[in-house]
Amino acid sequence: MSDTFLPVVAGHAEDGRVAPPSTPRNVPYQNGAPNPSAEALRAQFADAVQRVDVVWGETTVFVDRARVLEIVRWLHDDPTQQYDYLSDVTAVEYRDLDRPIEVVWHLRSLPHRRFLRLKTLLPKGQPLAVPSVWDVYKGADWLERECYDMFGIRFEGHPDLRRLLMWEQYKEGYPLRKDFPLRGRFSRSEQLRQILAQNPEAKYSMEELTVLEAFDELSLEQRNRLRSGEKVGE
Amino acid sequence: MATTTRTIEVELSTTGLDAQGRPQRVPLATDEAGNLVPMTPAPALEPELEGEHMLINIGPQHPATHGVLRLVLELDGETVVRCVPHIGYLHCGFEKIGEYRQYNQIIPWTDREDYLNSPGNNVAFALGAERLFGIEITERCTVLRVIAMELSRLISHCVWLGTFCIDIGAFTPFLWIFQQRERVYTMLESWIGARLTTTLTRVGGMGADIPDGWTEDLANFIRTFPAVLDECNTMLTKNAIWVGRTVGLGAMSADEAINYGLSGPMLRASGVAYDVRKDFPYLDYETYDFDVPVGQTGDVYDRFLVRMEEMRQSIRILDQALKRLPDGPVNVDDHRVILPPKSKATSDMESMIHHFKQVMEGPRPPIGEAYVAVESPKGEKGYYMVSDGTSKPVRWRIRPPSFVNLSAIPKMVEGHLLSDVIAINASIDIVMGEIDR
Numbered sequence: 001m002s003d004t005f006l007p008v009v010a011g012h013a014e015d016g017r018v019a020p021p022s023t024p025r026n027v028p029y030q031n032g033a034p035n036p037s038a039e040a041l042r043a044q045f046a047d048a049v050q051r052v053d054v055v056w057g058e059t060t061v062f063v064d065r066a067r068v069l070e071i072v073r074w075l076h077d078d079p080t081q082q083y084d085y086l087s088d089v090t091a092v093e094y095r096d097l098d099r100p101i102e103v104v105w106h107l108r109s110l111p112h113r114r115f116l117r118l119k120t121l122l123p124k125g126q127p128l129a130v131p132s133v134w135d136v137y138k139g140a141d142w143l144e145r146e147c148y149d150m151f152g153i154r155f156e157g158h159p160d161l162r163r164l165l166m167w168e169q170y171k172e173g174y175p176l177r178k179d180f181p182l183r184g185r186f187s188r189s190e191q192l193r194q195i196l197a198q199n200p201e202a203k204y205s206m207e208e209l210t211v212l213e214a215f216d217e218l219s220l221e222q223r224n225r226l227r228s229g230e231k232v233g234e
Numbered sequence: 235m236a237t238t239t240r241t242i243e244v245e246l247s248t249t250g251l252d253a254q255g256r257p258q259r260v261p262l263a264t265d266e267a268g269n270l271v272p273m274t275p276a277p278a279l280e281p282e283l284e285g286e287h288m289l290i291n292i293g294p295q296h297p298a299t300h301g302v303l304r305l306v307l308e309l310d311g312e313t314v315v316r317c318v319p320h321i322g323y324l325h326c327g328f329e330k331i332g333e334y335r336q337y338n339q340i341i342p343w344t345d346r347e348d349y350l351n352s353p354g355n356n357v358a359f360a361l362g363a364e365r366l367f368g369i370e371i372t373e374r375c376t377v378l379r380v381i382a383m384e385l386s387r388l389i390s391h392c393v394w395l396g397t398f399c400i401d402i403g404a405f406t407p408f409l410w411i412f413q414q415r416e417r418v419y420t421m422l423e424s425w426i427g428a429r430l431t432t433t434l435t436r437v438g439g440m441g442a443d444i445p446d447g448w449t450e451d452l453a454n455f456i457r458t459f460p461a462v463l464d465e466c467n468t469m470l471t472k473n474a475i476w477v478g479r480t481v482g483l484g485a486m487s488a489d490e491a492i493n494y495g496l497s498g499p500m501l502r503a504s505g506v507a508y509d510v511r512k513d514f515p516y517l518d519y520e521t522y523d524f525d526v527p528v529g530q531t532g533d534v535y536d537r538f539l540v541r542m543e544e545m546r547q548s549i550r551i552l553d554q555a556l557k558r559l560p561d562g563p564v565n566v567d568d569h570r571v572i573l574p575p576k577s578k579a580t581s582d583m584e585s586m587i588h589h590f591k592q593v594m595e596g597p598r599p600p601i602g603e604a605y606v607a608v609e610s611p612k613g614e615k616g617y618y619m620v621s622d623g624t625s626k627p628v629r630w631r632i633r634p635p636s637f638v639n640l641s642a643i644p645k646m647v648e649g650h651l652l653s654d655v656i657a658i659n660a661s662i663d664i665v666m667g668e669i670d671r
Contacts, residue, residue, distance in 0.1 A: 020512055022520045029368055029600060055602040056365050084492050085508070087607065088633040092620050095628060106605055106616070106633070110492065110508050117605065139495020142641035150329075165322035165670060176330055 021113060027057040035059035037081055037109075037116050045071055050121075060117040068105075068120055069131040069157070075107060075116070076136045083107040083116060086137035089144055091151045093178050103130050103153060122153065132158040150176040169194075254482070287315060290652065294323045298401050298656045301666030303640070305655065312651050317644040321637075324670035332630035336596035337363045337437050338571075340630060344617075345431035347632060348668035350393050352432045353422065354386035354610050360435035361516055362606035362617040366599040367571060369438050374562045378444065380517050380555045381452070382434055383608070384548040388459070389418045390611035391545050394663045395466065398538070401660040402479050407466045414462050421451050437597065438572045439565030449556060456553050463545055471539070480535040484646035484658035491532060494642040497635050498613025499540045500662060504532030510609040522551050534661040541663075544611075571597045596625030605633075612636045612663055632671055636664040 031054065038052045038059050048064040048071060063071050075083040087106035093099075100121040107116045122128050132155035134140045144155040145164040152174040155161055163170060171194070172185040184191055288309045294302040302323035308316040328347055332340045344355035357379045364371060371379075392415040396408035419429045425444050426432050434441055470476045486496065491504035501508055509526045511519040527543035529536030565572045573592055574585035599621045607616040613635030620629040639662050647655045 020520060021515065023515045023518050026370065027365065027368070029602065056368070056604050058603070058605060060603075086495050087614060088605070088616060088618065088631070090618065090629075090631045092629045095622060095624075104618070106618070110506070110513070113513050115514065115605075137495065138490075138493050138645075139638055139641065142637060143495075146637075163322075165325040167322065175327055180330075182330060182334055 024057055030055060032057045035114055035116050037114060040081065041071065044074060058115065058117060060119055062119050062121065065120045065130055069133060072133045073136050081109060082111045083109045085110050086139050089140055089147055091147050091153055095178060097178060098124060100124060101128065128152055129154040129156050131156050134158050150174055299659065300397060300664050303664065303666060307655065309652060314647050314650055314652065314655060317647045319640065319643055321669055324666045326671065328671040329630055329632065332627060334626060336625050341435060342433045345433055346667060347671050348610065348665045349430060350390040350665055351386045351610055352430060353382040353434045356433060356435040357383050358606065358608040358615055359617050360437055362604050362619050363437045365604040365606055366602060366619055366621055367437065369566055369568060369571065371438065371566055372563050373560045375439055375564050376517050377555050377559045378440055378564065381552060384552045385418050387548050387611045388545055389415050391541050394541060398660045401656050404470065407469055410462055410465060414459055417455055424448060438568055443564045452556055456549055460546065460549055463542065467542065477535065479657055480538060481533060483534040483650060483654050484661065485531050485533040486646065487532060495638040496642060499537055499544060500613060500639045502527065503529035503536035503540045505530055510607050510614050514607060516608060522554050524550050534657050537661045598623060598625045610635055613639060634668045634671065636662065637669045640664050640669060
């Protein structure tokens with residue numbers, strides 16, 4: 001059995017990255033050592049960094065909503081930071097309904113082996129919108145779409161912001177919002193009626209319809225909505 | 235980064251390599267002298283379509299989409315011009331339900347998202363909850379969890395290999411490897427009582443300690459499993475059909491793979507040695523001796539090689555974990571999260587209070603949040619939990635690796651043939667339960 005062609009590379013240390021860490025132990029609840037990138041962000045974007053928290057060893061930087069894209073781009077491009085990997089985009093709504101919704105970005109720097117959490121606050125009563133980071137990380141595509149689908153947060157600059165997990169004609173709102181009841185907004189019978197009444201084949205985007213020429217087969221209401229320039233999924 | 239040169243020795247019948255160094259994919263015929271020659275191509279009978287594109291729908295009810303994935307493909311002849319995936323057919327709202335459950339009550343839900351990797355998900359969730367509670371687990375529990383994670387990596391890769399083979403048209407390795415998967419499930423059954431939905435862990439410990447004689451079963455498995463891998467290796471790795479169906483498909487460069495957020499074998503096949511076990515270790519993985527296989531081109535063949543090698547490395551880790559398995563308690567001695575013995579609840583006032591508090595109210599972590607990522611068979615699996623001090627999380631977020639991996643499929647299949655879409659999709663190793671949640 002010859003395994004010579006198996007692409008095995010042992011270890012990590014030789015490619016110029018910092019030495020691998022070990023499993024964290026006895027992580028303090030608060031007042032742990034912050035990620036050095038938080039200080040760098042303070043120095044670079046003094047007015048846009050609102051707060052830095054360290055909880056359970058993880059650093060959270062609260063940033064100004066309008067400058068998220070600029071900050072993320074700097075973190076991605078700056079040679080001392082190199083946050084090249086976007087782990088996750090999500091949002092948090094608290095049970096206290098007056099508290100702002102938080103949009104959360106989990107960033108990783110693979111060369112420096114750092115983990116950073118960025119947050120921005122969206123106060124209630126204002127439009128829920130943040131800049132999209134799709135320009136910097138292509139992986140943000142579905143993560144932002146899911147966040148929009150579940151929370152109704154608009155990611156401005158996203159190329160194709162439409163519902164991802166729920167279907168296009170879904171009318172009940174945004175499932176992960178705290179004002180959304182666990183069993184859905186409508187009764188079970190109404191939910192069933194709505195599901196049975198819709199045409200699953202009609203779940204094409206406008207882009208696909210140009211190829212399919214199935215536009216004529218859609219319901220009048222859907223055609224009118226698409227004609228008026230409305231994007232699918234809203 | 236040091237990498238070995240890769241030469242694939244194609245031994246079975248092919249007329250040789252084409253200009254790109256790939257085995258020629260032509261029907262063969264025998265000439266008068268008995269040599270294999272390419273069959274003379276028949277004259278093209280296809281009607282002239284004048285560049286008209288066709289829209290093809292695959293799924294959601296299609297066995298090759300590994301669940302309920304739906305791909306809408308725009309084809310030019312047989313070549314994919316555009317691919318639009320549709321997901322959500324299995325959406326159950328796990329994250330929403332988690333906001334109404336106590337931490338230990340969420341663990342059964344983690345079985346059901348990535349259902350091929352249940353023990354691994356249980357461990358990952360327990361690690362996250364323990365970070366939130368500030369609990370340090372015991373030595374024995376740490377090693378048992380490593381065993382659970384690596385066994386779960388093996389069964390997940392077994393399913394991947396079997397279904398990948400079937401998608402490409404090889405049926406036999408599927409039978410071989412599913413027999414081995416069955417052995418792991420039998421071991422899990424004797425450990426925790428369940429096979430697929432294990433609910434193996436609790437916050438602060440495990441649901442059960444391993445039974446007597448279990449370590450011999452595991453040692454036996456460690457001894458015999460590599461032989462099956464060798465058989466699959468012999469069957470597939472240099473097989474001309476296999477190589478022809480996989481090499482050069484769906485390649486992602488290292489920069490692209492990072493930018494698209496790929497993780498796990500998908501990312502490592504592109505040559506990026508990012509493994510959560512090495513880069514952000516948990517469960518003392520830094521003390522185990524194992525290698526991280528990386529590919530060079532990031533194509534389907536590289537993903538196959540990387541996953542095959544990962545199974546061998548898992549066996550190495552299992553072997554080391556078994557040798558160092560210490561005696562001692564499995565659960566932490568912390569009555570915030572672990573119940574005192576039932577016998578004490580009727581005789582000892584404090585134990586009774588702990589029972590009452592835990593059952594009626596549930597354990598309460600302090601206000602805070604934690605994102606804990608582990609290396610699941612599919613990639614970086616993260617659990618993000620936010621606590622407001624009550625016994626139920628405000629937000630429980632799953633970072634599903636195959637969700638992010640799948641989001642790159644339009645990029646990967648563009649320009650390939652329709653039949654290659656199936657191979658590329660199979661190489662991503664998706665589990666729709668995890669993608670839709």
